Amino acid sequence: MRAAVLRDGRIAFRDDVPDPAPGPGQVLVAVRSCGICGSDLHFAAHGAEVLSLTDQMSNGIGSGMTVDLGRDVFMGHEFSAEILEAGPGTDTYPAGTLVTSIPLLISGNSVEPIVYSNHTLGGYAERMLLSVPLLLRIPNGLDPRHAALTEPMAVGLHAVNKSGVQPGETALVLGCGPIGIAVVAALRARGVENVVAADFSPKRRELATTMGAHQALDPAQGSPFDTVTPAVVFEAVGVPGIIDDVMRRAGHGTRLVVVGVCMQSDTVHPFFAIAKEINVQFVLAYAVEEFADSLREIAEGGIDVTPIITGDVGLEEVGAAFDDLADPERHCKILVTP
Numbered sequence: 001m002r003a004a005v006l007r008d009g010r011i012a013f014r015d016d017v018p019d020p021a022p023g024p025g026q027v028l029v030a031v032r033s034c035g036i037c038g039s040d041l042h043f044a045a046h047g048a049e050v051l052s053l054t055d056q057m058s059n060g061i062g063s064g065m066t067v068d069l070g071r072d073v074f075m076g077h078e079f080s081a082e083i084l085e086a087g088p089g090t091d092t093y094p095a096g097t098l099v100t101s102i103p104l105l106i107s108g109n110s111v112e113p114i115v116y117s118n119h120t121l122g123g124y125a126e127r128m129l130l131s132v133p134l135l136l137r138i139p140n141g142l143d144p145r146h147a148a149l150t151e152p153m154a155v156g157l158h159a160v161n162k163s164g165v166q167p168g169e170t171a172l173v174l175g176c177g178p179i180g181i182a183v184v185a186a187l188r189a190r191g192v193e194n195v196v197a198a199d200f201s202p203k204r205r206e207l208a209t210t211m212g213a214h215q216a217l218d219p220a221q222g223s224p225f226d227t228v229t230p231a232v233v234f235e236a237v238g239v240p241g242i243i244d245d246v247m248r249r250a251g252h253g254t255r256l257v258v259v260g261v262c263m264q265s266d267t268v269h270p271f272f273a274i275a276k277e278i279n280v281q282f283v284l285a286y287a288v289e290e291f292a293d294s295l296r297e298i299a300e301g302g303i304d305v306t307p308i309i310t311g312d313v314g315l316e317e318v319g320a321a322f323d324d325l326a327d328p329e330r331h332c333k334i335l336v337t338p
């Protein structure tokens with residue numbers, strides 16, 4: 001079957017990948033749509049660093065994960081799919097049912113993230129395996145392309161849940177890439193009455209407004225903290241220096257939620273945070289229930305993901321799409337349709 005794989009830091013197209021066979025508790029599915037995630041771009045460019053940091057860490061998600069970058073790597077964790085067949089002795093929805101799932105594959109006693117793997121297929125392939133206990137049925141009538149946004153939108157929902165933000169509080173979202181946009185959408189779905197977004201890119205500011213930000217500020221025109229005094233700040237940029245800058249400028253008692261993934265070392269002055277009793281919460285991914293909530297929000301119209309989708313490509317064009325996503329003026333989320 002066809003698949004797009006990571007090979008030597010570039011995306012390569014293959015038409016000779018063997019079909020996976022579902023084991024007990026698994027289903028073989030046909031991928032209907034898979035979003036390209038910023039973390040996939042990052043892994044393609046800096047996979048060795050990601051693996052080395054993961055290696056240094058104990059007790060975190062992915063610790064113990066082994067990926068050989070000298071071999072093809074399968075990726076794609078933001079998918080919707082159609083059930084083809086179940087593994088031996090496995091009861092599930094009938095063939096043809098549209099589903100999504102958190103990106104984990106259960107095989108016997110082991111659970112593997114569907115994120116970067118030499119052997120477990122992800123959504124950049126015609127077909128892949130999913131785990132029956134984790135399947136969520138896509139509600140009737142929801143476009144499977146939209147259902148593929150369940151995963152990235154769940155990241156925003158989780159960050160907002162962790163923040164404990166209340167409707168009457170002002171929230172500032174720094175960075176309006178896909179993660180920042182997911183946070184903006186979740187804040188609006190939560191009923192937060194003053195959502196302020198900031199990004200250097202005019203296109204991204206426009207998208208933030210479309211997705212519900214009440215104001216979208218250009219940091220080139222001055223610090224967002226000159227305009228607003230947020231109770232909660234979401235850092236969705238993920239480059240060194242941002243956290244320190246927030247601590248320097250934010251008000252007393254600010255809650256800072258770090259959802260942007262910065263892979264470099266970063267320096268902060270604890271003094272700023274101490275003097276203002278700033279509360280810092282780092283967040284990652286989502287809980288199973290939040291994933292289901294995300295799908296429900298999208299299906300019931302609480303979050304309209306249409307404006308986020310800025311491109312559709314086939315498996316042959318995934319490499320070009322990875323290059324295109326580098327330009328914030330052109331794209332937010334590109335979907336792959338195998």
Ligand SMILES: [Zn+2]
Pocket residue numbers: 037038039077078151152
């Ligand atoms: Zn992702």
